[in-house]
Amino acid sequence: MRNDFEKAIHFRHACKLFDSSKTMSGEDLTFILEAGRLSPSSFGMEQWQFFVVRDIAMREAIQAVAWNQSQITTASELIAIAYKKNVRSTEDYIRSEFEKFNYPDYLQNMYTQWIDPRSDDGLECWSSRQVYIAAANMMSAAASIGIDSCPMEGFDRNAVEKIMGIDTSVYGVPLLIPFGYRAQEQQPRLRSELSELVTYL
Ligand SMILES: Cc1cc2nc3c(=O)[nH]c(=O)nc-3n(C[C@H](O)[C@H](O)[C@H](O)COP(=O)(O)O)c2cc1C
Numbered sequence: 260m261r262n263d264f265e266k267a268i269h270f271r272h273a274c275k276l277f278d279s280s281k282t283m284s285g286e287d288l289t290f291i292l293e294a295g296r297l298s299p300s301s302f303g304m305e306q307w308q309f310f311v312v313r314d315i316a317m318r319e320a321i322q323a324v325a326w327n328q329s330q331i332t333t334a335s336e337l338i339a340i341a342y343k344k345n346v347r348s349t350e351d352y353i354r355s356e357f358e359k360f361n362y363p364d365y366l367q368n369m370y371t372q373w374i375d376p377r378s379d380d381g382l383e384c385w386s387s388r389q390v391y392i393a394a395a396n397m398m399s400a401a402a403s404i405g406i407d408s409c410p411m412e413g414f415d416r417n418a419v420e421k422i423m424g425i426d427t428s429v430y431g432v433p434l435l436i437p438f439g440y441r442a443q444e445q446q447p448r449l450r451s452e453l454s455e456l457v458t459y460l
Contacts, residue, residue: 263403271402272445273409274437279333281440284405288336289440294400295340298393302370304356306343307390308430311336320422325414325435334409334437339423340394341430342386347375356430372425394434401438411435 286309306360312318313336322331331337346353350373357367375384397406412434419435420427 264399267399267403270405271398272448273406274330274334274407274441274445275409276442277330277333277335277437277439278442279439281335283439287401287404288408288438290404291338291397291401291406294396295393296398298317300389300392301385302356302366302374303355303360304389306346306350306386307392307393308341310339310341310432312426314335315421319415321419321435323429324418324422325386325411328411328413330409330437331435333439333442334407335439336437338397338436338438339432340390340418340434340436341425341432342383342390344379344383344386344427344429344431346386349375350385365377369387383431386431387431393433394436398436405440406438407441408436408438410451411437421432 260405292309292311296305297305298307300306312321315332318332318337321337322328325331343352348357348367350352353370357370359384362370374382374385400409401408414435416432420432423432425432
């Protein structure tokens with residue numbers, strides 16, 4: 260298992276060039292989406308939504324506002340990772356999550372005291388942090404079955420949300436992830452040494 264995961268994290272790279280002739284199976288897509296669904300989130304609030312963008316014209320329009328990055332249209336699937344904006348404890352969605360998990364009062368109170376007072380921007384920041392965890396799991400899951408990905412923030416977010424017809428009072432789309440198959444070998448990976456990154460206290 261350790262070897263499998265090691266292989267996956269070495270396989271994964273930010274794929275710059277996809278082979279547009281290769282398509283992934285629906286089963287593989289579901290496997291990747293499941294990795295997102297089963298990801299951890301603060302209080303288990305699952306404040307993510309995954310939009311699978313298949314419409315060709317929509318993908319071309321997105322590419323045009325994403326520095327013309329080719330991955331948007333050449334990857335087999337494009338998943339837009341969205342977070343929910345309205346996550347105060349008064350929201351129906353949050354109340355239904357409390358019910359689903361049968362959260363005791365003390366946890367609901369903790370949520371109300373810790374999360375609710377945040378500014379709208381602060382709440383969006385908190386929610387988007389959760390969806391990046393799901394995104395990372397999805398890319399690792401993809402790598403474990405030989406599927407490439409590229410996390411992408413390089414796009415005009417307002418324009419992309421408009422093109423996708425997102426209700427921006429409900430969702431924000433901070434990240435796009437194309438998934439598919441590399442068209443060329445990955446470049447050697449440049450990383451700092453663990454000794455530079457880890458501090459033992
Ligand atoms: C949040 C985030 C946004 C990124 N946005 C882009 C992007 O718009 N286009 C792109 O080609 N790569 C993008 N990348 C990929 C990074 O450039 C890449 O992960 C980094 O250089 C390390 O390389 P590796 O992933 O191949 O190890 C992004 C990565 C992250 C985590």
